[in-house]
Amino acid sequence: MRRTGGLLLTLAMVLVLTACGQSASSEKQEEIQAAVQTTEEQSETSQNGAAAGQETEEQLESEMETEPMEFVSTQKQEAEVDIKTLVVYFSCTGSTKNVASYITEILEADIYEIVPETPYTEEDLAYYTNGRADQEQNDPDVRPAISGSVENMDEYQTIILGYPIWHGQAPRIISTFLESYDFSGKTIIPFCTSHSSGLGSSASDLHALCPGSVKWLDGRRFEGGASRESVAEWIGEIGIE
Ligand SMILES: Cc1cc2nc3c(=O)[nH]c(=O)nc-3n(C[C@H](O)[C@H](O)[C@H](O)COP(=O)(O)O)c2cc1C
Incomplete structure (x- = not known):
């Protein structure tokens, strides 16, 4: 009986200990699960972060892609500025x-009239009258x-x-x-x-008034009532756009 009681006690202890062990291991499991969950969440966050990072890189890449385009467009603008033509008369x-x-129309250029501060009267223009x-x-x-000036001659x-x-x-x-502006490096077509x-020699006599870097093209004389066609033909010959 004593022996049976001892056995029973041992069995009871084993059961209690097993129960405790199970409880302890399930607690541990919960802990591990929680840790795994946290790690997974962190990993997700970090993945999201990486994704965000990727986005930033993509943005950067796209910005880098945009940058050369902007550069190109600036160059284009500069090119447009370079070929800008002003008709002065x-x-x-x-x-x-x-x-x-006619020239202005054909080339879609800008135009500037040289207006004398003191206008020439008919009398002033009567030649061979001194x-x-x-x-x-x-x-x-x-x-x-x-009177007045070209504000943006640089263009x-x-x-x-x-x-x-x-x-x-x-x-x-x-x-x-010609002495009022710096025409260095520009082309003048008279x-x-x-x-x-x-x-x-009316044009070649003007060369000395400008810097040597001015490129003078050959000019053309037109009669008083010059036609649009004759002007267009000349523009075609000198090959400017
Ligand atoms: C003071 C003066 C001198 C001129 N000298 C000449 C000349 O040497 N040779 C010529 O063919 N025409 C001469 N002309 C005529 C003008 O060159 C011509 O009428 C010109 O087309 C006028 O241009 P505009 O209408 O744009 O002012 C002269 C005119 C003036 C007022």
Whole structure:
């Protein structure tokens, strides 16, 4: 009986201990599960973080992709600026203005009129009368003042410069214009209108007024009532766009 009791006691202890052990191991399991869950969550977070990081990299890559495009577009803008053409003209009776307007239309260029501060009257323009225009042409140092100016001359690479022939030369106000800006590195293309004279030395005489880096193209003389076609033909010949 005593022995049976001892056995029973031992069995009871084993059962209790097993129960305790099971409880302990299930607690442990819960702990492990919780830890695994936490790790999984962390891993997810870190994966998300990595994804976020990837997004940032993608963004960076796309930004890097955008950057060269921006660079290209800046270059394009610069190229556009480089080829910008300004048609500049001086005209008292409308003939040179007429040609300048055709050029401007054909090239879709900008236009600037050289306006004298003191306008030329009919009397001033009556040549071989020793009037104002005659006197100015007799003195290469005269610089008639210009009213207004080209604000953004830097933007233009090519200047198409038109004037009437006055005694075989460009009017002195053209000298004023050329000495008013820095045309370094620009291209100047002269044209003139006249009663009958050709361009002559009227353009080459202007070269000395500009820096040596100016590229002067050959000019063209037009008659008073020059047609649009003749102007378009010339534009085609010099090959500017
Ligand atoms: C002072 C003066 C001098 C001129 N000298 C000449 C000349 O040497 N040769 C010529 O063919 N025409 C001469 N002309 C005529 C102009 O060159 C011509 O009428 C020109 O087309 C006028 O241009 P505009 O209407 O744009 O002012 C002269 C005109 C003026 C006012």
